[in-house]
Amino acid sequence: MFNEIIVTNFSAPTHQGTVESPDIKLSLGNPVCGDKVEITACCDQQKITQIRFKAWGCATSLAMANIFCRQVEGLTITEALKLADNHVDTMLGEIEPSQHHCLDMLKSLFNQLKAEEIVL
Structure with missing residues (x-):
């Protein structure tokens, strides 16, 4: 039912929590299943220096939030968006x-990050 990536990121999340005084706030929800994700991040010259999540919902959505944070931390927003494209x-x-709704949620987080690139 759950692949190893989902199990690892759900059972031992590395990026759970919140960031003090974030430069970026992303949030989304899925009205069908009730999943909700909030992301906070600090940036320094477009580089994501710290990013954390809070999530409520199924195991896959919580794992997805951790995966998103793990993948983009340490990258510039431009680099993160290139990673997402590929x-x-x-x-x-x-x-x-x-x-599959969690894959849609992941794509939505990257789309929100793209909007933040313009603002920062």
């Missing part, structure tokens, strides 16, 4: 059809 469909590994 790898977003594989970041969660192979998922069941019932988990």
Whole structure:
């Protein structure tokens, strides 16, 4: 039911929490299943220096939030968006059809990050 990527990121999240005085705040929810994710991040000259998440929902959505944070921390927003363009469909590994809403949520986080690139 859950692949190793999802299990690892759900059972031992490395980026759970919040960032003090964030430069970026991302949030999304899925009205169908009730999943909710909030991301806070600090940036220094477009580089994401610290990023954390709070999430409520299924195991896959919590894992997805951790994966997003893990993947983009330490990158500039431009680098993160290039990563997303090339790898977003594989970041969660192979998922069941019932988990595909989390891939849509991951793509939405990257789209929100793209909007932040313009603001910063």
